[in-house]
Amino acid sequence: MIARRTFLAASAAMAALPLQACAKTADRTQILDTMKRATKFMVDKIAYRGGYLWSYLPDRSRVWGELEAHKSMVWVQPPGTATMGHLYLDAWHATGDESYYEAAALAAGALIDGQLPKGGWHYFIDFGGAESTQRWYDTIGKNAWRLEEFQHPWGNATFDDGGTGEAIRFLTRIFVAKGDAKFRPGLDKAINFVLESQLENGGWPQRWPGVADGGLHGKPDYTGLITFNDGVIADNIDVLLTYHQAIGDPRILPAIRRGMDIYIACQQAAPQAGWGLQHTFDLKPAGARTYEPKALVTHTTASNIEQLMSFYRLTGDAKYLAGIPAAFDWLESVRLPAELQIGGRQFPTFVEIGSNKPLFVHRRGSNVVNGEYYADYDAANTIGHYNARRSIDVPKLRAEYAKLKAMPGAEAAKDSPLLKERQPLKKLWLAEVDPGSDKNSVKDGMDAPALAAALNAEGWWPTQLQSMSHPYTADGSATITPGDYRSTDVGDITDTSPFDTEDGPVAISTGTFINHMITLMKALQA
Numbered sequence: 073m074i075a076r077r078t079f080l081a082a083s084a085a086m087a088a089l090p091l092q093a094c095a096k097t098a099d100r101t102q103i104l105d106t107m108k109r110a111t112k113f114m115v116d117k118i119a120y121r122g123g124y125l126w127s128y129l130p131d132r133s134r135v136w137g138e139l140e141a142h143k144s145m146v147w148v149q150p151p152g153t154a155t156m157g158h159l160y161l162d163a164w165h166a167t168g169d170e171s172y173y174e175a176a177a178l179a180a181g182a183l184i185d186g187q188l189p190k191g192g193w194h195y196f197i198d199f200g201g202a203e204s205t206q207r208w209y210d211t212i213g214k215n216a217w218r219l220e221e222f223q224h225p226w227g228n229a230t231f232d233d234g235g236t237g238e239a240i241r242f243l244t245r246i247f248v249a250k251g252d253a254k255f256r257p258g259l260d261k262a263i264n265f266v267l268e269s270q271l272e273n274g275g276w277p278q279r280w281p282g283v284a285d286g287g288l289h290g291k292p293d294y295t296g297l298i299t300f301n302d303g304v305i306a307d308n309i310d311v312l313l314t315y316h317q318a319i320g321d322p323r324i325l326p327a328i329r330r331g332m333d334i335y336i337a338c339q340q341a342a343p344q345a346g347w348g349l350q351h352t353f354d355l356k357p358a359g360a361r362t363y364e365p366k367a368l369v370t371h372t373t374a375s376n377i378e379q380l381m382s383f384y385r386l387t388g389d390a391k392y393l394a395g396i397p398a399a400f401d402w403l404e405s406v407r408l409p410a411e412l413q414i415g416g417r418q419f420p421t422f423v424e425i426g427s428n429k430p431l432f433v434h435r436r437g438s439n440v441v442n443g444e445y446y447a448d449y450d451a452a453n454t455i456g457h458y459n460a461r462r463s464i465d466v467p468k469l470r471a472e473y474a475k476l477k478a479m480p481g482a483e484a485a486k487d488s489p490l491l492k493e494r495q496p497l498k499k500l501w502l503a504e505v506d507p508g509s510d511k512n513s514v515k516d517g518m519d520a521p522a523l524a525a526a527l528n529a530e531g532w533w534p535t536q537l538q539s540m541s542h543p544y545t546a547d548g549s550a551t552i553t554p555g556d557y558r559s560t561d562v563g564d565i566t567d568t569s570p571f572d573t574e575d576g577p578v579a580i581s582t583g584t585f586i587n588h589m590i591t592l593m594k595a596l597q598a
Contacts, residue, residue, distance in 0.1 A: 099520065103592050106524040107163060108171070113531030114156075114585055115175050120146055121185065121199055122178030123153040127512050127537060128580040137196055138509050139222055139568060140212050140541050144200030146182055148193040148235040151505045151513060151583045153179050154242040158501050159586050161245055165499040166593045173249070180246050183239050184258035190281060191265030192229025192236045195222070211544040215568045217440040218457050218561070220288055220361045226295070229265065230279045233509065237307040240266065241314050245497060248318045263315055266308055267323055271298060273337065273353065274330030276308050278360075289444075294350050294360045298334060300372050301349035301360060305331055306379050317489050318497050325490065332383045335376055336395060343405065344428060345398035346373035357425060363433045363445040363458055367422035370406065371462040373399055377469055381476055386488045388481025396473050403466055406430065412451050417461035422447065432460050438557050438564040439548030456559035457569075502590050505583040511539040511572065513583025520595040523588050535584045537576030541568050 118128060123146025127136040134140060137147035146153050157179035164172035186197030198205040205225065213222045221232065229236060240262045247255040269280035275298035279286070286293030299305065309331045316324045338351045346368040348357025359366040377399050383392040406423050408430065420430030432454045437443025445455070454460035476484060485491055505513040514535050518526060526533055542565055553564035562571035 100596065102524050103520050103595055104167060104169075106520070106527055107167070107589060107592050108169070109531045110527055110533070110585060110589065111160070111163065111172065111175060114582075115178070117530070118532075118580060118582075119178065119182075120144070121182050122180075123147070123182035123186070123197060124156045124179070124582050126151065126510050126582050127535075129577060130580065134543070136512075136541070136570075139216055139219060139570065140543065141196065142198060142200055142204055142208055144204055145196050145198045145208075146186070147196050148183070148186070148239055149195045149233045149509070150235065150238050151510055151586055152196075152235070152238075153182050154235070154238040155505070155586060156582060157183070157242040157246065158238075159589055161242075161249065162500045162502060162593060163589060164249075166596055176242075176246055177252075180243060180255055180258075183243065184255070187258055187261060188229045190229060190268070191261035191263075192231070192269070192280065193239050194226075194228075194230060195233070195235055212568045215440055215544060215548055215566055217443055217548075217563050217567045218363070218455075218569045223288060223440070226279055226283055226286055228279050228281055228283055230295075231269075231276060231299070231304045231308060232278050232302055234303070234307055236262070236265075237311045240311050244315055244318050245501075248497060263312075263321065266311060267327055270308075270327055270330065271353075273298065273355075274332075274334040275299065275338070275351070276305050276331070278304055278350070289362050291359070291362060294358060297358050298338060298351040298353070298355075299349070300338075300347055300351070300376060301364075303375065305334065306375075313489055314497070317494050320494055328490065329387075332379075332387070332392065335380055335383070336391065339376075339395045339399065340368065342398045343402060344368055344423075344425065345395065345402045346370070346423070347376050348372065363435070363455060365422055365431055365433065365447040367424060367431055367447075368402075369422060370403060370419040370464060371421065373403060374462075374464045374466075374469065377473075381472055384476050384481070385484050386490045388483075388485035388488070388491075390481060393473065393477055400466060400470060400473075403464065408461065412461075414461055415463075417459065417463045419462045419464050421458070421460055421462055433458065435558060438553040438555060439566050440563075441548035442550050442552050443557070443563060453558045457561050500593070502593065504587050504590055510583045511570075512537050512579070512581045513587060514581065515587050518588070518591070520592055523592060532580045533584050533588055534578045535581040537579050537581075538572060539570045540573045540576050541570045542566070544568055 125135050125137050125141050125147050157176045160172045160176035209225050216222050243255055243259040247259050270276055277296045278299040279295035282296045286295055309328050312324050312328050338347055338355050339345055349364055349369050349372055350358040350360050352358045377396055380392045407418050422431040424431050431447045432451050433447045435445045435455050546566055548566040557563045562569045
């Protein structure tokens with residue numbers, strides 16, 4: 073996951089940052105030169121048709137997004153092409169240098185060129201064409217044991233991991249920056265995609281439009297269901313808020329309100345007053361990937377409580393607070409006994425519907441062919457790539473709820489973008505990359521002079537890879553390779569899933585570039 077560049081977060085985070093440059097003259101010259109050199113390298117040497125992946129070996133012999141990629145690919149999933157576009161727009165606003173706007177325009181062009189017919193995006197764009205994409209799925213994609221979303225081509229767009237939302241917010245920003253008409257058709261198409269994909273009940277699916285063959289490993293296709301996982305519905309609400317403030321459309325506000333109301337509709341009845349990752353059309357929790365069983369989910373419940381409180385701030389309507397006490401009660405009812413808590417994680421991820429018992433996910437085998445995931449009540453030897461326990465600050469959530477409960481609705485919503493006249497978007501959306509999906513994004517605390525010194529002669533910041541993957545050599549075998557793969561990130565040598573490494577090669581990291589550029593821009597405002 074990445075730190076979301078959302079409308080609300082950007083508005084709050086940047087309210088106190090002036091745009092005028094205040095750095096000392098000598099420092100300012102050094103900062104601007106460092107930014108320019110690093111950007112020139114990324115635009116001239118790294119970008120492909122204006123788009124970006126996540127990591128590159130210096131000789132470009134291997135390149136990665138969330139998985140190893142073809143050189144003809146660019147990544148949409150953050151921190152990819154749209155995230156780089158946001159960064160360039162920030163740099164343009166911070167410096168006034170038109171070259172950054174031009175770099176942002178190239179990124180926007182890549183996204184529009186790779187936009188799917190209905191208006192959304194997949195995790196990546198392959199400019200090598202359909203044959204290249206199928207070859208990738210037939211090799212790297214289908215052998216990534218734990219990354220089931222990449223194991224076959226759905227052929228439709230996804231809201232998962234914020235890629236489509238990040239792209240739409242970026243296209244909104246670059247369109248309103250100068251009103252350049254060339255960006256409007258792609259933006260209109262994308263907004264129509266969000267509106268048309270909204271389900272009749274107000275939720276959004278993970279992927280849209282639906283396909284006939286979306287199931288995997290004998291499981292039904294979950295991607296068309298109501299999706300709270302990875303903030304799909306919340307992110308779409310934020311996308312529409314961004315567009316509402318920047319441009320406006322009479323269809324937007326009703327869609328937002330319907331999206332907020334699905335949170336109320338999907339909350340289960342007490343005593344299990346939580347939510348699942350996905351919900352069926354009769355509003356019941358559903359399973360998703362084979363390591364995401366049909367269950368109530370504690371971290372999703374905590375996230376949905378936060379969303380309901382944010383909806384109260386947006387609307388002043390107390391109905392969004394009404395179900396929160398029951399959700400608190402349910403969370404407290406499933407707190408793990410001390411002997412099962414690990415590293416401050418006090419709650420099981422999954423809770424069985426009916427019994428209220430914690431469910432723990434395991435796997436056996438060594439690769440995608442001979443392996444399988446399963447859930448039971450055994451807390452030992454759970455999978456390592458999807459935490460079996462969660463840390464939830466219930467007292468903090470309760471305190472925020474109590475504050476809002478005591479606050480009249482009109483006061484809570486006095487600054488709501490839903491209720492105010494449209495306002496210009498903030499100029500800077502500085503949000504560092506959170507090393508979630510992209511573990512190679514470095515935040516090392518270097519200041520501007522240190523970053524200037526660390527930029528190498530070519531114009532990039534050397535980054536030792538913390539995450540790698542096995543290159544594709546052959547499909548997984550039906551014969552289990554000896555070894556213990558129960559809790560590892562990766563299976564045997566045929567598994568193309570990424571895994572942590574302590575001795576990875578030095579490489580070029582898009583996320584590191586973003587983080588260091590943000591540090592430099594902040595230094596301009598110091």
